[in-house]
Amino acid sequence: MYIPFESLPDSARIWIYQADRKFSEEEISQINDHGKLFIEQWTAHQQTLKASFKVFHNLFLVIGVDESYNDASGCSIDKSVHFIREIEKRFSVNLFNRFNVVYNQKNQNQISHFTKLKKLLEGNHISLETKFTTTSLQPNKSLKINGW
Numbered sequence: 001m002y003i004p005f006e007s008l009p010d011s012a013r014i015w016i017y018q019a020d021r022k023f024s025e026e027e028i029s030q031i032n033d034h035g036k037l038f039i040e041q042w043t044a045h046q047q048t049l050k051a052s053f054k055v056f057h058n059l060f061l062v063i064g065v066d067e068s069y070n071d072a073s074g075c076s077i078d079k080s081v082h083f084i085r086e087i088e089k090r091f092s093v094n095l096f097n098r099f100n101v102v103y104n105q106k107n108q109n110q111i112s113h114f115t116k117l118k119k120l121l122e123g124n125h126i127s128l129e130t131k132f133t134t135t136s137l138q139p140n141k142s143l144k145i146n147g148w
Helices: 025-041 074-091 114-122
Strands: 013-018 051-056 060-065 100-105 108-113
Touching: 025 051, 025 060, 025 074, 060 074, 100 114, 108 114
Parallel strands: none
Antiparallel strands: 013 060, 051 060, 100 108
């Protein structure tokens, strides 16, 4: 059962996939359509999942499940990974490279391999105050993907 992303409770289980390039507005529209269709059909042990899908900042694909309704299981999580792999193929993008980081510079999102961060810092392209994102969250931590 698809619900608007903003309707997910704070306790929702969240998966974040970071693209290795920015998506165009047309791609985002298509990805959102595919995401909504996937969520509408997504189940765990033949039980409907109350879930959502959204693209943030032209870079992040986010899936959320309200597990107070029904829990996501191993097979349902496998289905979501299969869906993300389909998005990768269809749009020629990598969503599983955890070595890329996104940072905000002059209100623009930039993507860099983490091994290049030292050179960016030394060249004053980024500073110790530069805001970075992470695709891994700890339980009971807030997701602040909208407000950096």
